[in-house]
Amino acid sequence: MSPAAGAHVPLLPEKKHQRSKSPSVSGAVFNVSTSIIGAGIMSIPATLKVLGVIPALLLIVIIAVLADISVDFLMRFTNSGESTTYAGVMRESFGPFGSVITQLCVIITNLGCLIMYLIIIGDVCSGNQREETVHLGVLQEWFGIHWWNSREFAILFTVVVVMLPLVLFRRVESLSFSSAIAVLLALVFVGISSVMAIVSIVQGKTQTPRLVPHLDQRTTFFDLFTAVPVIVTAFTFHFNVHPIGFELAKPSDMTKAVRISLLLCAALYSTIGLFGYLLFGESIASDILVNFDRSSDSAMGSLLNDVVRLSYALHLMLVFPLLNFSLRANIDEFLFPMKPLLASDTKRFVSLTLVLLLFSYLAAIAFPNIWYLLNFLGSTTAVCLAFIFPGAIALRDVHGISTTGDRIKAMTMVILAVVSSAIAISTNVYDMFGSKS
Template sequence: MPSMKLSESHILLCRSIKQTETDASGLTPLLADFNSLENQSSRGASVSGAVFNICTTMVGAGIMSIPATIKVLRIIPAFVVIFMIAFLVEVTVDFLLRYTQSGKATTYAGLMAESFGSLGSLAVQICVMVTNLGCLIIYLIIIGDVLCGNQSGGTLHLGILQEWFGIQWWNSRAYVILFVVLLVMLPLVLLPHMNSLRRTSAISILLAIVFISSAMAIYALWKGKTQNMGLLPDFANQVSVLDLFTTVPVLVTGFGFHVNIHPIRAELGRPSDMSSAVRISLAICTAIYISIGFFGYMLFGDSIMADMLVNFDQNSDSAVGQLVNDTVRLSYSLHLALVFPVMNFSLRANIDELLFAKKPVLARDTPRFAILSCLLLGVTYIIAIVIPNIWYFFQFLGSTTVVCLSFIFPGAIVLRNVHGISARKDKVMAVLVIILAIVTSIIAIATNLWSS
C-alpha cells in the first residue's frame, strides 16, 4: 500500500445496548436492542470477542505499509510516533465513550447529531462510507494481485495461483475474486451481529502475528539477511523534514477504529467493559505494528517498498525463501478476506441509517438486510474488477476522512460540550488533537501530490 493508504480503518456504525426512541435528530437504531441480540447470553458478548473485533478493524490492509514508515522515520522516532498516536487514539475514544454515556445517541452519527445537528450526522456517514467502501475495494484488489498477479509498467507480476498452476482461465482475476467473495465473504457479511465475527477476527489477528510477522523474522535471522537499520532519520541524504509528516496518516489510519466503538459496545454485557477492551486492543495492535515494521525493515532495509508485498513478489534463491514468500502473501490475502466483513458491517449500517432511518431496525428486517448486504458486495466486486487502480483516488480521501473520524470529530464534540462534561484539560487536549490532525494531513497530502 502507498504511504497514504486507507486504513483499514477503520470503522463500523450501529447501536448501543440501550433501547431508545427516535430522538430529535430523527435517528433510529439499526440493530435490535441488547435483549434481542440472537445467540447472546444474559451477560452479552465477551471482552475477548470485543478485543478481537477492535483489533481486526485496526489491523487491516495497512500493516504492509508500516515497514515503509520505519524506513522514513527510522527505529527510535517510529516507535515514539506509534506510541504517541496510540495514546491520542485512546484519548479520543474516551471522549466518544463519555459523551455516549451522557447522552441518548447510540451511534457515532447520532453523537455528532447531538452536537452539530443533521449536518454533523451526515458528515460522519459520508466519511464512513467513503473510507469503508474504499477499503473494501482495495481489499479485493490486493487479494486479486496476490492470487492472480497484475501488470504494471509493462511488467507482468504472476500471482501465487499462476506460479503454481500456470496461467489458466479459472485463475484469472475475475473468477478467483468471485470465488473468494461467494465462498468466504458472503457467508460472513450475512451474519447479523458483530459478536458473530469474533472467531474469524481472532483468526485474522493470528495470521498477522504468526504467519506474517514471525515468518519474516525467522527467515531473516535464519538466512542472516538482516539489513543495517538506522536509529534516526537520514536528513543528509534521503529524508526531508516534510517527509516525516507523510508517515503520520499511515499510522493514524492503522489505529482508526472509532466507528467500531458503538456496535461493539452495544453487544457487551457491561458498557464499562469497552474501555478495557479498547486498552487491550491498542496494546496488541501497537505490538503488532512494531514487530511487523521492525522485522520488515530488518529483512529488506532501505529497499523496502511502500507496499511490502512488492518485496515479497520476487523469486527467492531457495525453496525455503519461496515458501516464506508464499506463506506471507497467502496469509495476508486470507487476513484481508476476514477483515472484509468487519469493515462491511459499518458501511451497511451507515447506508441503511441514511436511506431508511424510519424503517424497522435492520436486524429485524431480514429481506432488507440480505438485499443490502448482497448489493454492497456485488458493487464492491464489480468496481474492483472494472477499475483495479481506483484506490489511488481513495487514498487521499481516505486519509482525510479517517483523520476526521479519529481526531477532528471527537475533538469537536468535546469543544461543543453540549452535555457540559468537558473539563478544561479535555478541551486543551481536543484543541491539540485537532491542530495536529489538520496540520499533518495538509502537509502529508501536499507532499505526496508534489512528489507524484
C-alpha cells in the same frame, strides 16, 4: 424514530441500557483488533523507510495513545447522552450536519478499505503488473496462468464463497470467532516475517536501517508527512466502537477491550515495521506483500513466502465482514432514516449487502494500487473519524463533562490532526501535479 437514536444499526438493542446476554471482553478484543489490523499493516514497513526507525516507531505509539483518548471521548459522551451510534453522538453535538458528515466519512472510509482488501487479495492470488514489473500471484506460481486463477475470477470466488456467508450475519458478536482466527493469521504473518528477518540478520544479508529520516533533493521535510496518514488509517477503527461496545455489559468493558487491542496492534505494527524493513531494506514496497513474491534460493524459503502472503490474504477475508457491517449500517441510516430496523427487513438487508459486495468487487478490479487510497483516506475521512470528530465532541461539551485536561487533549489532538493532514495532502498534490509541470 430519528437517526440520532441509532435504531437502524442492526446489532444494537432497542434501548441503551436494556442489553441481553452480553458477549465477553475477549470477544470484543478480537473484534476491535480485527477492525484495527487491516490493509494499513502492509504499508507500515514503508513508513520506516520514509521516516527512519526511531520516528516511525514513536509515531506508532503516539497515534495509538491518541486513539485511546479519542475512543474514551466517544464512549463518555455516548453514555452521557441518548445516542447509540457515532453519527448520533455527532448529531447531539453539532446537529443534523454533524450526523450526515459522520455517516459520509464512515461510508467513504469503510468502502475504501473494503476495496483495498480485495485489491490485496487479488495481488496475492493472481499478482499484478506495476509499471514494467510483473508480480505473479500464489495461484499462478503453483498452477501456471489460467482463466480460473485470473485476478477477476479469484476475487469473485473469494467474494461469493468466503465473504458473502460472513456478511449475512446480523450481529457483530457472531463474528468474534472469525475475528479470533483473523488475529491469529495476523500473528502468523508477523511471526514468520520476523523469523525470516532474524535469519537474514544472522546470515549478514540485511542492510543497516536508517534510524532517522534522510533528507535530500528528492526527499524534503514535508515529504515525511505523507507517511502519517498511513499510520492514522492503520489505527482507525472508531466506526465499530459503538456496534461492539453496546453489546458488552459495561462501558468499562469496552475501555478495557480497546486498550488491550491497541497495545496488541501497536506491538504488531512495530514488529512488522522493524523486521519488514530489516528484511527488505530500501527495496521495501508500499505493499510489503509484493516483496514476498520474489523467488527464493530454497524450497523452504519459497514456502514461507507463500505462507506469509496467504495468511494475510485470509486475514483480510475475515476482516472484511466487520467493516462491511458498519458500512452497511451507516448507508442504511443515511438513505432510509425512517425505515424499521435493518436486521428485521430481510429484503432491504440482503439487497444492500449484495449491492455493496458488487460495488467493492468492481472497484477492486478497476483500481490497481492501494498506496493512493491509503494516503487519501488517512488524510481526510479516516483522520476525521479517528481524531478530529472525537476532539470536536469533547470541545463542544454539550453534556458539560469535559475537564480542563480533556479540553487540552482534545485541542492538541485536533490541531495535530488538521496540520499534519493539510501538509500531507498538499505534499501529495504537489508530487502528483507540481513535479510534472
